[in-house]
Amino acid sequence: MSPLVYHRVMRNHGSRLHFCAAALALVTAFAALPARAQELEPRAYAPAPVGANFLILGYSYQSGEVLFDPSLPFSDVNAYINGVSTGLGHSFSLFGRYATAAVSIPYAFGSINGNVAESYSRITRSGLGDLRARFVVNLIGGPALTMKEYRAHKPQTTLGFSLVVVAPTGQYSSEKLINVGQNRWAFRSEFGLSHPTGPWTLEASAGVWLFTDNTHTYPGENVRSQDPLFTFQAHGGYTFRPGLWLALDATFYGGGRTYTNGVPGDTRQSNSRVGVTFSLPVARAHSIKFLAATGVSARVGSRFDSYGIAYQYLWLSPER
Numbered sequence: 001m002s003p004l005v006y007h008r009v010m011r012n013h014g015s016r017l018h019f020c021a022a023a024l025a026l027v028t029a030f031a032a033l034p035a036r037a038q039e040l041e042p043r044a045y046a047p048a049p050v051g052a053n054f055l056i057l058g059y060s061y062q063s064g065e066v067l068f069d070p071s072l073p074f075s076d077v078n079a080y081i082n083g084v085s086t087g088l089g090h091s092f093s094l095f096g097r098y099a100t101a102a103v104s105i106p107y108a109f110g111s112i113n114g115n116v117a118e119s120y121s122r123i124t125r126s127g128l129g130d131l132r133a134r135f136v137v138n139l140i141g142g143p144a145l146t147m148k149e150y151r152a153h154k155p156q157t158t159l160g161f162s163l164v165v166v167a168p169t170g171q172y173s174s175e176k177l178i179n180v181g182q183n184r185w186a187f188r189s190e191f192g193l194s195h196p197t198g199p200w201t202l203e204a205s206a207g208v209w210l211f212t213d214n215t216h217t218y219p220g221e222n223v224r225s226q227d228p229l230f231t232f233q234a235h236g237g238y239t240f241r242p243g244l245w246l247a248l249d250a251t252f253y254g255g256g257r258t259y260t261n262g263v264p265g266d267t268r269q270s271n272s273r274v275g276v277t278f279s280l281p282v283a284r285a286h287s288i289k290f291l292a293a294t295g296v297s298a299r300v301g302s303r304f305d306s307y308g309i310a311y312q313y314l315w316l317s318p319e320r
């Protein structure tokens with residue numbers, strides 16, 4: 001939100017209550033983003049046997065500060081966000097290449113607080129988030145393999161492509177400044193390279209998020225748009241044995257300037273994060289993944305500490 005739009009909000013709503021709410025609305029524009037732009041995904045292009053199905057149940061907690069244009073009177077703004085999600089996925093052969101399709105539905109609850117000028121405000125929200133679907137296909141070095149072929153196959157360098165679609169299915173009301181859903185579509189296309197060398201796996205990926213406009217921003221008459229947001233990731237992982245591995249992760253994302261009714265804000269991002277991911281098999285077909293990450297630098301947006309745990313169950317479809 002630019003100073004021009006900020007002053008218009010103040011002129012239209014006058015009261016300190018709306019003044020505080022307007023500031024917290026800015027928080028949500030950034031607080032919802034880490035679930036997408038800040039995500040760290042090691043082994044995102046790792047192949048699996050064709051016919052593999054997986055169920056994932058996850059929990060995450062994010063907390064930290066939200067940074068604004070220094071000219072705006074917002075200070076000590078912090079968010080505390082919990083998220084639970086359920087996901088299903090399936091691997092298959094696409095023109096002889098390994099491919100997967102997955103869908104997940106999140107539920108979020110948490111609070112945001114901060115100072116607007118000299119006034120303190122706090123608000124809580126909970127509800128279903130936006131549905132997320134992901135498609136991955138390995139373009140080079142990732143043939144579709146049966147379980148028997150997969151076990152005998154030597155790991156090799158792969159180049160993959162993925163498309164993530166976030167649909168506006170989450171809880172949203174144009175009468176509220178703060179919502180769990182974003183009321184817009186988001187798309188991320190990405191290319192990822194994975195290179196195994198002994199027990200080590202080196203990975204890198206580059207992608208871009210594209211967003212449609214939110215045409216019903218509070219109080220229902222404003223339009224919020226956003227420029228493309230570019231993302232880059234790098235991972236270095238070590239496999240102790242099948243299913244037991246550790247990865248060090250890093251990501252950078254930049255761009256994503258926002259506009260309200262065509263008026264630009266000083267909201268261009270140039271942020272980075274690092275983290276660690278640990279995968280632990282606990283029984284046949286069952287594993288648990290632990291994740292931790294922290295913000296290294298942030299120009300505008302969120303600088304969060306994130307922690308997560310995910311349970312995965314994998315089973316194979318009957319061979320035809």
